[in-house]
Amino acid sequence: MGVPVWSVDPRTGKQREQVAVEATAEEVDAAVRAAATALPALADRSVRARLLRTAAGLLERDAEAVVASADAETALGVPRLTGELARTAFQLRTFADVVDEGAFLDVIIDHPDPDAKPIPRPDLRRYKIPLGVVAVYAASNFPLAFSVPGGDTASVLAAGCPVVVKAHPDHPATSVLTAGLLREAAVAVGLPADTVTLLHGFQAGIELISHPLVAAAGFTGSIPGGRALFDAAAARPRPIPFHGELGSLNPVVVTPAAAAERAEQIGTGLAGSFTLGNGQFCTKPGLVLAPAGDAGDRLVGALTGAARDASAGVLLDGRMRENFLRGAAARAALPAVTVPVAAGDGDDPLAVRPGYVVVDASELAAPGAYDLLLEECFGPLTVVVRYGDPEQLGAVLDRLPGNLTATAHLGAEEAATPDGSAAALLTRLGALAGRVLVNGWPTGVAVTAAQHHGGPYPATTSTSTSVGATAIERWLRPVAYQDTPQALLPAELRDGNPAGVPQRVQGHP
Amino acid sequence: MGVPVWSVDPRTGKQREQVAVEATAEEVDAAVRAAATALPALADRSVRARLLRTAAGLLERDAEAVVASADAETALGVPRLTGELARTAFQLRTFADVVDEGAFLDVIIDHPDPDAKPIPRPDLRRYKIPLGVVAVYAASNFPLAFSVPGGDTASVLAAGCPVVVKAHPDHPATSVLTAGLLREAAVAVGLPADTVTLLHGFQAGIELISHPLVAAAGFTGSIPGGRALFDAAAARPRPIPFHGELGSLNPVVVTPAAAAERAEQIGTGLAGSFTLGNGQFCTKPGLVLAPAGDAGDRLVGALTGAARDASAGVLLDGRMRENFLRGAAARAALPAVTVPVAAGDGDDPLAVRPGYVVVDASELAAPGAYDLLLEECFGPLTVVVRYGDPEQLGAVLDRLPGNLTATAHLGAEEAATPDGSAAALLTRLGALAGRVLVNGWPTGVAVTAAQHHGGPYPATTSTSTSVGATAIERWLRPVAYQDTPQALLPAELRDGNPAGVPQRVQGHP
Numbered sequence A, B: 001m002g003v004p005v006w007s008v009d010p011r012t013g014k015q016r017e018q019v020a021v022e023a024t025a026e027e028v029d030a031a032v033r034a035a036a037t038a039l040p041a042l043a044d045r046s047v048r049a050r051l052l053r054t055a056a057g058l059l060e061r062d063a064e065a066v067v068a069s070a071d072a073e074t075a076l077g078v079p080r081l082t083g084e085l086a087r088t089a090f091q092l093r094t095f096a097d098v099v100d101e102g103a104f105l106d107v108i109i110d111h112p113d114p115d116a117k118p119i120p121r122p123d124l125r126r127y128k129i130p131l132g133v134v135a136v137y138a139a140s141n142f143p144l145a146f147s148v149p150g151g152d153t154a155s156v157l158a159a160g161c162p163v164v165v166k167a168h169p170d171h172p173a174t175s176v177l178t179a180g181l182l183r184e185a186a187v188a189v190g191l192p193a194d195t196v197t198l199l200h201g202f203q204a205g206i207e208l209i210s211h212p213l214v215a216a217a218g219f220t221g222s223i224p225g226g227r228a229l230f231d232a233a234a235a236r237p238r239p240i241p242f243h244g245e246l247g248s249l250n251p252v253v254v255t256p257a258a259a260a261e262r263a264e265q266i267g268t269g270l271a272g273s274f275t276l277g278n279g280q281f282c283t284k285p286g287l288v289l290a291p292a293g294d295a296g297d298r299l300v301g302a303l304t305g306a307a308r309d310a311s312a313g314v315l316l317d318g319r320m321r322e323n324f325l326r327g328a329a330a331r332a333a334l335p336a337v338t339v340p341v342a343a344g345d346g347d348d349p350l351a352v353r354p355g356y357v358v359v360d361a362s363e364l365a366a367p368g369a370y371d372l373l374l375e376e377c378f379g380p381l382t383v384v385v386r387y388g389d390p391e392q393l394g395a396v397l398d399r400l401p402g403n404l405t406a407t408a409h410l411g412a413e414e415a416a417t418p419d420g421s422a423a424a425l426l427t428r429l430g431a432l433a434g435r436v437l438v439n440g441w442p443t444g445v446a447v448t449a450a451q452h453h454g455g456p457y458p459a460t461t462s463t464s465t466s467v468g469a470t471a472i473e474r475w476l477r478p479v480a481y482q483d484t485p486q487a488l489l490p491a492e493l494r495d496g497n498p499a500g501v502p503q504r505v506q507g508h509p
Helices: A025-036 A045-061 A063-074 A078-101 A151-159 A172-188 A202-210 A223-235 A256-279 A294-309 A318-332 A390-398 A421-430 A469-475 B025-036 B045-061 B063-074 B078-101 B151-159 B172-188 B202-209 B223-235 B256-279 B294-309 B318-332 B390-399 B421-432 B469-475
Strands: A004-009 A014-021 A107-110 A124-130 A133-137 A163-166 A196-199 A214-220 A242-245 A251-254 A287-291 A338-341 A351-353 A355-360 A381-387 A403-409 A433-438 A476-482 A503-505 B004-009 B014-021 B107-110 B124-130 B133-137 B163-166 B196-199 B214-220 B242-245 B251-254 B287-291 B338-341 B351-353 B355-360 B381-387 B403-409 B433-438 B476-482 B503-505
Touching: A004 A063, A004 A172, A014 A172, A025 A133, A025 A163, A025 A196, A025 A202, A045 A063, A045 A078, A045 A151, A045 A172, A063 A078, A063 A172, A078 A151, A078 A469, A133 A151, A133 A202, A151 A163, A151 A214, A151 A469, A163 A202, A172 A196, A196 A202, A202 A214, A202 A223, A214 A223, A214 A469, A223 A242, A223 B223, A251 A256, A251 A390, A251 A421, A256 A287, A256 A294, A256 A381, A256 A403, A287 A294, A287 A390, A294 A338, A294 A355, A294 A381, A318 A351, A318 A355, A318 A381, A381 A390, A390 A421, A403 A421, A421 A433, A469 A476, B004 B063, B004 B172, B014 B172, B025 B133, B025 B163, B025 B196, B025 B202, B045 B063, B045 B078, B045 B151, B045 B172, B063 B078, B063 B172, B078 B151, B078 B469, B133 B151, B133 B202, B151 B163, B151 B214, B151 B469, B163 B202, B172 B196, B196 B202, B202 B214, B202 B223, B214 B223, B214 B469, B223 B242, B251 B256, B251 B390, B251 B421, B256 B287, B256 B294, B256 B381, B256 B403, B287 B294, B287 B390, B294 B338, B294 B355, B294 B381, B318 B351, B318 B355, B318 B381, B381 B390, B390 B421, B403 B421, B421 B433, B469 B476
Parallel strands: A107 A503, A133 A163, A133 A214, A163 A196, A214 A242, A251 A287, A251 A403, A287 A381, A355 A381, A403 A433, A433 B476, A476 B433, B107 B503, B133 B163, B133 B214, B163 B196, B214 B242, B251 B287, B251 B403, B287 B381, B355 B381, B403 B433
Antiparallel strands: A004 A014, A107 A124, A124 A476, A338 A355, B004 B014, B107 B124, B124 B476, B338 B355
16 A cells, blocks of 8 residues: 555644655656656647646635645744745746746857858857756745745746656645646646656655656755755766755854944844744854954844744754754753753744854864854754954854855945955855845845855755746756758747747847 | 876877876865965956967967977877867957856846835845866867867856866877966966966876865766766765766768768768768767668768778877777677778778778667667767668667767758658757757867757766857856845946946846
8 A cells, every 4th residue: 555645733743644655666657757748748838838827826726725734734824824825826927937038048049151260150059948857856844935836846847847746745735735736737728737746755756866767856955865866866877967955054244343333133133034934944044153242242132132032933843843952952062152042842842942052253263163053953043153353254154165145244334335345255255155145134035037046065066046037947958950941940049030039149139 | 206197199109208297186286276276366357358368379379389299199180280279269269258248147137126026025136156166177189179278278267267177198298388378378467377277197187076176177088087077076075067078979860851862972971070080079970870772872882982082090099099999890790780891900000990880770679789889989980870761760869878969961851841750850859969960960069159069968967068158157156146235246236237248137138
């Protein structure tokens, strides 16, 4: 009968219902082969756009049931999940617009030139085609926006690739529900239902990454899990691109001037950001560099008050709760660390309370010292590092791994001075992260064309983004046509531009 | 005193001179660290453009010495190498133009929108920054255009990255000469000489790919060598992008109509293409699907005549010569293979003669059968597969690995018919390769914006190109700035576009 897949209520730890069984190797193979048969039908861009818009509409039609299911499985709460559903529908429609516009095809046309030096040039016309079946590994912390109907799936379908989603075990019922909606959308626009297929099970996820017909993968999750799949993708006889978003500390630097001007505001803002969604965001600010001295003390004071006032909450699952409590305790137990607000058990049996710890930058100066404080602790905990001077600040930044985001809180004069220390700080932060923020908080990732949600390893395993319009680039590869008759060219590459897509012709956009 | 690096004359097999010694692990580390110090100075785009143009000028200034050195080490001949030098200078200047224009920065600007649904939008501005030090592994068969001053180096410098080149052992003297010119160019424009550093030695190449400060790598060479480096790049604690161009069969499909119309022209054209440069091109047509029957017989007859007339030539080195002779003999010895023109020793002691073999498509129908014929044989040999019908053709195409190119020779009516069998064939070939040609030959790779020199594995280890303007994309990653004051933004992202680069603002290019 197979290994059962249960939906579990994290508020009680109790099983809610058996949702499915884990996929066997044969079922993984069948799902991938079924998805592959949908590839030719997805070549039509207008059908893809309709698929994405239809899926958004179905998600909204069944919003109540989807949100209720997600809340029951994740304890993220109805307001947050209602917002997440709206964001997910918005992402699907945004990618429909991307498909319609066609700029993602990167059409470049160079006319022949028999007189070109050093050698004559042929007619060359290049655009991008879908890679093939894409495997998507859903995230724990966004049961919609980074899961079955999320940004990876939307960008994969927009690119013209069928998708096989590996459900996250934290929300299997929601996965089944939303996969059903995507399949319904496919059928509604005349595509095979298997344009989207769904799999459950850890072992199924491993089989999936090695399947010969899988051409690329997207992943959102932990460093160990993502790295294991990345390694498997690279070790295949035919390696495939693996776009994984793994982990991030999201450092925040508060300058002395910023602290002097806005200590309390920054302290409370930080508390709001690191406790948002019970700290279960990949963009949670996990390491905050605050100046020593009076202004920094006021910042920490405000943080203490706000962190104590923050409510306890239930984490996504029991294992995460144990890891969080163990991780918070281990950090609090380090010799030079102080604990103004201790993270720990909440009043409700399975809830946890947010907390933070403080350490002096001098303790982090030596390579290898306090490595644990430079690792992400998933959940409502942050680490404040007090620094005395720019050298100490720089020494800590030197030790940081890659990040999704890096934030600077600056004083008013710094923020208005080009070529000064603030500009140098932003360049430094840009080397550490894929998104640099000034006077803001990294939680909250806008879905726009200019967004970049990625960063140096381990933030991501590639140079790509998983949020924003350019996320579609991950699932495409260029093909150039040389001296090909007009009649045989794809419409996007023909003279007169019958497909109406942006073309860069003879170097002119 | 270190392991000596000798320049060898392939025409005699004799050592010419000791050029250098192989780099020790300490020297690799020193070269990478020296290169890394050049990163900040390369941030200035105008300096990069001047560097590339100055390098092109110096290469032309010393053309005679460079060509003489390359010819002495590779036996490729002065005319070919004179052309290759012109192409190399052209590539350098093309990338200078790419740097000046700035489209490669992919600037996207989204203004803030406090009323945006589902949530307010911040100000987001994204462009691309250099990855850091890049390792370039030079090719055997292009001592200039794909080696020290070649396309990888040009695109790396254009992107703003310092480069450490691992010289190919087939042309160490030319590598030293051209690295000196690049370093002279760097100093001439006010950059550190170590913007470009050079290493010799197999072991040094392995140390290089694992160096913590190396951020990406480019490679042109064999499948085993490239795969070993790819695996090492993926296995690092911090994996890095590895853009390798490894191997390609470059299938050619001749339709019955094309053979009926132009059998002799296709046969002689094929001979010219597979023997060009003694068959030492990554785009050599190595597998030709020709129809059975009379027209196909005429094609093969013309090929036989032209292949017999083709001159013998010296290969790049003695090991390559041995591999070629062994590979050609092994293919000729297969049971169902016939050998109209046998490849083998030439009249000159170290020369080889071109040849080709023929096999019936039915022999290739079974998976695993005659695998050897579906592997690249570097040197002047090609495999002609005679097919009886479209099903036989399709069965052979189904067995092919990824390729740099795939070519169709079509009849006049086919070439003018949309939505017919020729269009389907081109789609099929596009799934197999990164460049699709009609009625041409894949040798000869134009350096233009629309070029794509890459393809599904093993043609390349990524979805990128190593030729053409978009090759620069390999060495960049995006960074988004959120809510950053104008004074602190890079010039390319500011309002009013003071840097004068293409900007996509609010969705409008």
